[in-house]
Amino acid sequence: MRDLSDPLRPVPGSQSPAAAPILETRGLGYDAGGRVLIDGLDLTIRPCRRTVVLGANGAGKSLALRLMHGLMRPARGEVLWQGKPLDRQARAAQAMVFQRPVMLRRSVRANLRFALVVHGFAGRERALREARALEQARLTDLAHRPARVLSGGEQQRLALARALATEPRILFLDEPTASLDPASTHAVETLIDAAHAAGITIVLVTHDLGQARRLGDDVIFLHAGQVAETGPAARVLTAPSSGPARAWIDGRLYFDPTP
Amino acid sequence: MRDLSDPLRPVPGSQSPAAAPILETRGLGYDAGGRVLIDGLDLTIRPCRRTVVLGANGAGKSLALRLMHGLMRPARGEVLWQGKPLDRQARAAQAMVFQRPVMLRRSVRANLRFALVVHGFAGRERALREARALEQARLTDLAHRPARVLSGGEQQRLALARALATEPRILFLDEPTASLDPASTHAVETLIDAAHAAGITIVLVTHDLGQARRLGDDVIFLHAGQVAETGPAARVLTAPSSGPARAWIDGRLYFDPTP
């Protein structure tokens, strides 16, 4: 397994904006059902930073995450992982929590174990991580329950714990607290912070302005499959320069003035 | 079809707390996997009011809604609809938006049409309602898209529109804005308000304190499958009397002081 002394792994805290991007997209495009859904995305994800992806429903946030994670083949453009095209090995260093978590038809514990086994953990090491992940997700008491009967929030916590247990370099989170109660939301934000502090790059989709403020270093704002605005969270979330971002923050619908 | 002059239908605005309950549960209980998941719920839903159901993840909110809607057979106790046991006909006067919306393997429009056909609408009437529902959910442009490729937020909007299109007497909403952007959240809250104004009784699960404040008349607070507290929203959300409710509002975990 990779360990923390991996020379390629950036030192935690090295958040200088000048650091080489860990992941970039160049002119990324995706079509389906005869429509252009993602159009010319040039994104830069900097290592060890928390990038928040914002945008209206249907803006293409989840699609963008899937493309960056290499789950879908782009129609145009490319995704670069540390400057090189994404391959299977690169993806093994990534993890994602889906908007609608996929639970295997197994117990909570077996869901975690599956991910750990896939990532090569075995024996005591695996048991330890399993226990820690259950603890993190506060699911220890439910470890033997079939995962698919868990409540919405419990499933979301399990999905996050499963992703974290594999120790990714980058973690894609698609609305990870959408179904969580306030205390769990707080706990998950703390977990994300801890992961970030441990050097994991975070890419987070959320509709919660407060969360974006609390967790975001950089912001990518999508609108209708295109980038409307990017920049440091401090600026974009207080003084957005694009119409869509302004409207979103105000809780208004944005209608393109030039139709 | 039922029309608005239905004599059984309470006049909108008759929100007197003394009105006979539209739905009651008596000692409702549910077990699964060898555990008591819902325990002795005595709930009263008053007609034409908006009842907000709160509680931590796994508290049993979704199960409670399912039991009230008659989707599951309770292990103990009973559900009374206008004083009589729930039957199939009573359920036809109810609608529910699930926490994880179920989309038929059909187009957006066909999903709406299916619900309308089931409720006996036909011809011009159905076409009108279909168009109106698409408009409400802002999905008119996506009407021909397969429903299962919609984004999370779009699916949630479609599920709400589908439930509203059947003109229920009571509407159960399980975290209906969890994946919605701020503007859509606002739009959905407006829709809920309009439905309420038209005399539809609302039962809403949410984790959003602001939403509970904006939409709630009454609050039911669940903890570990039991009722922790009930009362008018104005009181419960400002001066909760139970430990769990206080902790939830503060965004803290609640640990039972008497284990």
Next chain:
Amino acid sequence: DDFIIVQSTTSTQNSGLFDDLLPKFQAKTGIEVRVVAVGTGQAIKNAANGDGDVLFVHAKPAEEKFVADGDGVVRYDVMYNDFVIVGPADDPAGVAGSSDVTAALTTIAQAQAPFASRGDDSGTHKAELRLWKAAGVDAPAASGDWYRETGSGMGATLNAGTAMGAYIMTDRATWIAFGNKGDYQIAVQGDERMFNQYGIILVNPETHPGVKAELGQAFVDWVVSPEGQDAIAAYKVDGQQLFFPNAGE
């Protein structure tokens, strides 16, 4: 493994002869005989592939060709029974009681009474075709009309023919042992041209090295020996002798 495989036909098997004969042989020699009962054509083909040690069928010309082709060592006559024509009790063509097979067939053809033929190139089928020819009737030309080729074994043809109310030519052994006779009776019998000769051949071990020549030869020898011949003659169903041994005649 002290066993041999005999490729034979359904008529010998369905009549129950083997069930009577083989235990006697095994008691004497300790050799187990495994019978594969299929259509005559298939039995000969299987034997020609070397998938059997002994061939025991009733189609003399084909058997002689089998030996001539080098697949068999030598052919022995074993026994005969006779063919009969069975028909429904109401006897639509009015041939019941006849012992002149060509006349009966001509009558059936003229009456266009249904006739079920096996149509499978089996020994029985070939014999039937010879008789039609002798009667001067081109029956296969009426195939699908009153002449119905079932393309299947004797039993299946009897099941089908009796259900159709058709006349059927069958061997007496199969008929006596047959369980689904309904109201059927033997209509035509006793014509010398309806004899049905069985032969036995050891598969040639020189062409087919896998053949258990010694054990196979033992079976052939026993069947044509007085002991085997007596056993065949002694086999009766409902008090009737089904096969008439004629080895060495």
Next chain:
Amino acid sequence: MQPDTGIIAAAMGLILSGNADLIEIVGLSLRVTLSAVILSCAIGLPLGAAVGAWRFPGRGVLAVLLNALMGLPPVVVGLAVYLMLSASGPFGPLRLLYTPTAMIIAQTILVTPIVAALTRQAIEDLQSEYGEQFASLGVGPVRRLSALLWDARVGLLTVALAGFGRAVAEVGAVMIVGGNINHVTRVMTTTIALETSKGNLQLALALGVVLLGLALVVNAAVMAVRGVSARAAHA
């Protein structure tokens, strides 16, 4: 034995010869098989869906029974139908024995349990996803079936193809009730059996290859349709 290429070549030769008898036999095979599959689907799809989607006492027993009936022996079905249709049987007066209709009846009896049992499984899976939504909408029992069948249609095509496979390959039952009568009820499988019993193994194999080719064409056509419908339905 000749090498396998000989058999393929023989099959090709058979097809190219345009032999009238072969065309007749292939035509009847297709007619009987497709009729039986259509009938089996007409019965088995709703039946399987009902067992998969409805809750009623005896449902589990019925599911086991359908599964077990997938093991109906063709010869037994053939015999039972024969006894029903024979002149001395209850339906004797209809004079259906030794007609293609009798073969269609026998195959329908054989294939219906297969379609029903596999449909039950497919519908049960979909019902576990749709069930609560349907109950919430107050979908009636009949519309529930039709909706589930429609939404499961991609998977049910494979079910229908399994039924087609069983029917097209079937010989035991059609032999008994059809009688393999030349020019009347002779189909590909009974011809193959006949040629086998005649010892014409090469011809039998070549006919088998033609039959498989036929199955391949039907399957490819159905899967092409499926491809189109899947694009519209799934995701």
Next chain:
Amino acid sequence: MQPDTGIIAAAMGLILSGNADLIEIVGLSLRVTLSAVILSCAIGLPLGAAVGAWRFPGRGVLAVLLNALMGLPPVVVGLAVYLMLSASGPFGPLRLLYTPTAMIIAQTILVTPIVAALTRQAIEDLQSEYGEQFASLGVGPVRRLSALLWDARVGLLTVALAGFGRAVAEVGAVMIVGGNINHVTRVMTTTIALETSKGNLQLALALGVVLLGLALVVNAAVMAVRGVSARAAHA
């Protein structure tokens, strides 16, 4: 004809008689069928899962081929296996012809495409749900198959039962390669065919009822196991 009650009674009588021949025949039937089904599952489950879950060129063609092979005619399979195992065939020296092993081989060839084709469909459905999660976790191709097969096990039981149904009812192929030799390769279906050709229709039907009863017992046992496993797996 006797009424049907006569047949059921005859079947009961057969079972209760504890006839040694019958027990031998039933035993061999079960042995051959279960061996063939187990082998077919060992081949067909991973094969079908691979076609259902992996993306590779020719996948669509393979899926169509598997579906078409569900229509393999038993007689043709019997013949092909016969030619392989015949003394003059390539595997003649193994001397497997007219043994239960030959019957198991033939049935395995018949049943494997059924298991594989139905598995493909079931796995394709599950893969459409799990696919992205697996890709995200970096699940390798082999573990992907095993995980999908495991999680689809409830549905795959029905697939295996469909294979069992086909195998237990099969007569054409086992007749050719087994030879229906008394006390050696005689199974239920070949006995039924033999009694039918002897005109002992009642006995044949009674044996058919016994065979169906056997299928029923096996199915009920499997479904009972399924009930237990479903409770643990599903939701």
